[in-house]
Amino acid sequence: MHLIEKAPAKINLTLDVLGKRDDGYHEVEMIMTTVDLADRIHLTLRDDGRISVDVDKGFVPGNEQNLAYQAAKLLKTEFGVKAGVHIFIEKNIPVSAGLAGGSTDAAATLRGLNRLWRLGTTIDKLAELGAEIGSDVPFCVYGGTAIARGRGEKLEHIPSPPPCWVVLVKPPMGASTKDIYGKLDLDHLKHPDTAAVVKAIREKNFRGICEGLGNAMEDATFGLYPEVKSLKERVRSFGAEGVLMSGSGPTVYALLQNQSRADRIYNGLKGFVSQVFVVRLLGAKHHL
Numbered sequence: 001m002h003l004i005e006k007a008p009a010k011i012n013l014t015l016d017v018l019g020k021r022d023d024g025y026h027e028v029e030m031i032m033t034t035v036d037l038a039d040r041i042h043l044t045l046r047d048d049g050r051i052s053v054d055v056d057k058g059f060v061p062g063n064e065q066n067l068a069y070q071a072a073k074l075l076k077t078e079f080g081v082k083a084g085v086h087i088f089i090e091k092n093i094p095v096s097a098g099l100a101g102g103s104t105d106a107a108a109t110l111r112g113l114n115r116l117w118r119l120g121t122t123i124d125k126l127a128e129l130g131a132e133i134g135s136d137v138p139f140c141v142y143g144g145t146a147i148a149r150g151r152g153e154k155l156e157h158i159p160s161p162p163p164c165w166v167v168l169v170k171p172p173m174g175a176s177t178k179d180i181y182g183k184l185d186l187d188h189l190k191h192p193d194t195a196a197v198v199k200a201i202r203e204k205n206f207r208g209i210c211e212g213l214g215n216a217m218e219d220a221t222f223g224l225y226p227e228v229k230s231l232k233e234r235v236r237s238f239g240a241e242g243v244l245m246s247g248s249g250p251t252v253y254a255l256l257q258n259q260s261r262a263d264r265i266y267n268g269l270k271g272f273v274s275q276v277f278v279v280r281l282l283g284a285k286h287h288l
């Protein structure tokens with residue numbers, strides 16, 4: 001038996017860091033939404049009970065360090081599953097990019113194995129288990145648009161922004177989420193106005209959303225990689241309505257209502273950044 005589950009990337013419309021917690025994580029408040037740039041997770045039943053993983057690109061671990069492997073192991077233990085699975089990942093989302101590539105693969109593996117192994121569990125249970133794998137996994141289990149709090153696992157689902165185009169620009173370096181959190185200057189962060197952006201989303205006010213975009217992690221990533229700051233300025237100079245770094249970076253994105261403007265930015269940047277994508281926001285949540 002074989003099935004394929006789509007694993008879309010996320011972007012942060014806002015990302016606020018409220019402080020450091022005793023467990024070493026940071027308390028966050030952020031609006032996340034899924035975009036139509038996705039990995040494809042192929043799940044094939046194994047009768048010998050083993051879990052194996054293979055990726056079509058060399059720079060992602062094809063072993064137990066892969067978050068999709070960890071998702072399968074967790075489900076197998078939790079539900080006492082005798083069967084195994086071979087996981088093949090078609091990797092389209094740039095790695096270490098701030099787009100939750102590993103987290104969404106884990107989340108898609110949870111959804112897909114619920115079907116393949118006929119577990120009959122709920123999406124809420126999958127999200128709860130996903131939090132053991134990573135802070136972004138619960139959001140990726142549901143997709144859609146949500147405010148995430150706590151260390152990222154406490155979700156409040158909200159309506160999606162109005163349809164628009166997203167240009168994703170991934171510069172050649174990767175950013176380690178752990179390192180960027182470690183470099184935050186907590187007393188001098190630029191805090192976005194999350195409530196204002198939520199209001200703009202509810203009112204389908206595209207301009208309001210663009211004006212409110214904000215990411216408290218930008219300065220830490222810009223400090224480490226000044227080229228990312230220059231890239232953001234360059235994207236803005238092409239006439240994008242809203243521009244922001246996603247997650248801990250280094251991917252920078254622009255939101256546009258007009259496809260020809262999105263194409264213009266794509267064409268302008270393609271010459272000197274190899275990973276540029278023009279995609280749509282993905283409104284709908286996942287269902288089991």
Ligand SMILES: C[C@](O)(CO)[C@H](O)COP(=O)(O)OP(=O)(O)OC[C@H]1O[C@@H](n2ccc(N)nc2=O)[C@H](O)[C@@H]1O
Pocket residue numbers: 012015024025026027028030098100103133134135136137150151152177178181247248
């Ligand atoms: C930057 C974001 O992608 C924004 O969506 C997330 O906050 C990061 O989520 P993630 O990659 O799923 O993070 P995890 O795998 O849970 O944690 C990686 C590392 O990031 C740091 N971390 C993560 C989340 C959080 N709220 N506070 C943290 O300090 C911790 O040092 C942790 O060891």
Ligand SMILES: Nc1ncnc2c1ncn2[C@@H]1O[C@H](COP(=O)(O)OP(=O)(O)OP(=O)(O)O)[C@@H](O)[C@H]1O
Pocket residue numbers: 059060061065066067068089094095096097098099100101102103105106136175177247248249
């Ligand atoms: N299935 C996977 N896909 C991509 N990376 C993975 C996967 N499993 C484990 N990893 C490891 O996770 C690390 C982070 O990769 P990932 O692409 O998830 O980062 P990211 O997009 O910055 O995530 P986030 O936005 O959640 O911080 C990489 O070092 C990679 O080796």
